[in-house]
Amino acid sequence: MRHHRNSENVNAGSMADIAFLLLIFFLVTTTISTDAGINRNLPAFCPTNDCATLTADNNVLRIVLNNSNDILMNNKLVPLNAISQQVSNFVNNNGDNSCSYCSGEQLLTASDNPQKAIISLExxxxxxxxxxxxxxxxxxxxxxDLREVYSQNNFRKSLSDLSSTEIEEVRKAYPLIISEVETN
Known part of the structure; x- marks a missing residue:
């Protein structure tokens, strides 16, 4: 007579518990990297269907990035390191002399005031x-930079030291209005 040897059964009930505990451990200890994006606010909701307003050409600074990676600002080729100064001059222009805190040259070809200045990025x-x-x-x-100067002049504080109401005032004085357009 032959002896059949039965294999012993292994109690695997606690294996599921161990696997679950390991899963929780790795989920808790793993860091999930977040992608940094560009911090921009979406346009405000328009309650009426007639929200398109005409903007004077002098209030729009057109920056075009072409497929050759050239930068054209109002149809003139500019280097990357000149953009910040030219945007600052455009926004701070005070063309209509309505801005008491602006120190621009009041050119007719640049924005009337910071609230009307639009930067179109194509x-x-x-x-x-x-x-x-x-x-x-x-x-x-x-x-x-314009907001920092405004903050120093009006509040005698750095932009990072302002309260939330002061920051809101600074943002209203120098809003960031960018219109992004993708061309083919």
């Missing part, structure tokens, strides 16, 4: 992502 699909981000950073730097 880019081609072949424009490099790095150039697009660098131009966005230059625009943001220009507005931040």
């Amino acid at each position: 880019h081609n699909r072949q424009t490099s992502y790095e150039l697009f981000i660098q131009v966005q950073n230059s625009i943001s730097k220009a507005i931040t």
Whole structure:
């Protein structure tokens, strides 16, 4: 007579518990990286269907990034390091002499005041992502520098030391209005 040897059964009930505990451990201890994006506010909701307003040409600064990664500002080729200063001059122009805190040259070809200044950023699909981000950073730097000067002059504090109501006043004085257009 042959002996059949039965294999012993292993109690695997606690294996599920161990696997579950390991899963929880790795979920809790793992860091999830978040992508940094461009901090922009969406346009406000328009309650009526007639929200298109005409803007004077002098209040729009057109920046075009073409497929050769050239930067054209109002149809003139400019280097990347000149964008911040030119955006600052455009926004701070005070063309209509209504801005008491602006120190611009009051040129007829630049914005009437900071609230009317619009920066139109056009880019081609072949424009490099790095150039697009660098131009966005230059625009943001220009507005931040203007806000810092306003903060120092009006509140005698740095922009980072302002209260939330003071920050709101600074943002109203120098709003960041960017219109982004993608061309083919």
